[in-house]
Amino acid sequence: MSARSPGLGTMTLTGGYGRVDPTSAAAVLAHAAQQGVALVDTADAYVGGEELVASVRKACPEHPFRIVTKVGLTGRPGQRLACGQPGHLKRACEASLRRLGGERLDILLLHRVDPDVGIEISMSALADLVEVGKVAEIGLCTSDPQVLRRAAQAAPVSYVQAAMSVLAPVAARKLLPTARELGTTLLAFSPLGRGLVAADRDPASLPIDDARAHTPDIGRVGRARAEDFRRLAKHLGASPVDLALSWLTSLGPDVVPIPGARSREQVSQTLDAQRRPLSLDERWAIEAFVRAINDSPAAPEPTVLDR
Numbered sequence: 001m002s003a004r005s006p007g008l009g010t011m012t013l014t015g016g017y018g019r020v021d022p023t024s025a026a027a028v029l030a031h032a033a034q035q036g037v038a039l040v041d042t043a044d045a046y047v048g049g050e051e052l053v054a055s056v057r058k059a060c061p062e063h064p065f066r067i068v069t070k071v072g073l074t075g076r077p078g079q080r081l082a083c084g085q086p087g088h089l090k091r092a093c094e095a096s097l098r099r100l101g102g103e104r105l106d107i108l109l110l111h112r113v114d115p116d117v118g119i120e121i122s123m124s125a126l127a128d129l130v131e132v133g134k135v136a137e138i139g140l141c142t143s144d145p146q147v148l149r150r151a152a153q154a155a156p157v158s159y160v161q162a163a164m165s166v167l168a169p170v171a172a173r174k175l176l177p178t179a180r181e182l183g184t185t186l187l188a189f190s191p192l193g194r195g196l197v198a199a200d201r202d203p204a205s206l207p208i209d210d211a212r213a214h215t216p217d218i219g220r221v222g223r224a225r226a227e228d229f230r231r232l233a234k235h236l237g238a239s240p241v242d243l244a245l246s247w248l249t250s251l252g253p254d255v256v257p258i259p260g261a262r263s264r265e266q267v268s269q270t271l272d273a274q275r276r277p278l279s280l281d282e283r284w285a286i287e288a289f290v291r292a293i294n295d296s297p298a299a300p301e302p303t304v305l306d307r
């Protein structure tokens with residue numbers, strides 16, 4: 001992957017932040033394909049996500065993109081459970097293959113580390129799927145460098161997925177050095193702080209089916225920090241969305257943001273922003289902003305949604 005091969009997540013399009021009409025979701029994703037998206041993230045836990053991605057890839061053969069899917073999170077939204085048992089992972093892979101079509105999955109990640117199953121056991125099961133040709137590349141979702149290291153001892157880990165943004169930059173400091181040492185590409189999820197980078201969102205005013213209505217880091221600290229970032233962007237004369245995504249891609253070709261988007265306009269902006277170079281002034285200003293968060297005692301690890 002390169003910084004000029006932008007990524008996109010599909011959780012927003014499958015109702016994670018409130019209902020989206022499936023026809024409109026397909027049109028938005030087709031627009032992303034036409035705009036050159038290179039990597040699209042989904043999961044078996046995103047209801048209808050794999051079907052959506054498969055249908056758009058089929059409908060747009062002239063605009064190919066790779067698909068990341070994730071297994072190992074069971075149950076219903078709001079009541080998710082990690083399941084890293086090899087038998088479950090292998091069955092889930094078969095089910096994802098049926099939904100996505102084709103002979104083999106491009107990229108398969110373990111969605112959650114199951115505390116009752118050693119990470120080595122879950123990752124070895126994914127490695128077996130590579131061995132038999134069902135999956136091309138594998139990885140896992142974790143922000144813990146030690147877990148990544150253990151996973152990489154058990155299996156060839158090509159990708160690690162973790163929350164990372166200008167508002168929650170801890171993974172850039174803690175996880176990225178280990179990922180680099182292991183030759184693992186970091187997929188940055190929630191790179192827009194679940195939308196807070198772009199505009200304030202009061203959890204109390206969000207619809208009940210929007211996961212952000214129930215997410216602690218959309219709370220006071222996250223909103224105040226986001227307001228500071230938007231003020232910085234205004235001072236720099238740039239859009240906060242552009243700055244947040246171009247900062248991530250400026251970290252190197254081994255960092256690929258997977259922003260969520262619900263409209264063609266949001267897709268166009270998030271893909272263009274990943275191709276936009278960051279000026280030196282912007283880089284210095286954002287790095288100072290990020291350093292202040294990392295040095296602050298109130299810098300919590302980002303909350304992981306059960307998504």
Ligand SMILES: NC(=O)c1ccc[n+]([C@@H]2O[C@H](COP(=O)([O-])OP(=O)(O)OC[C@H]3O[C@@H](n4cnc5c(N)ncnc54)[C@H](OP(=O)(O)O)[C@@H]3O)[C@@H](O)[C@H]2O)c1
Binds near residue numbers: 009111
């Ligand atoms: N591995 C995991 O556990 C995990 C967890 C979470 C997410 N993910 C993946 O990461 C992807 C991205 O994460 P995310 O959706 O939480 O966060 P995000 O990219 O930080 O936020 C997405 C939201 O940002 C807003 N937005 C996007 N583009 C915009 C623009 N140009 N202008 C204004 N607002 C804009 C939209 O909010 P509105 O909807 O309010 O318009 C959109 O829903 C997901 O789709 C999913 O694939 C993985």
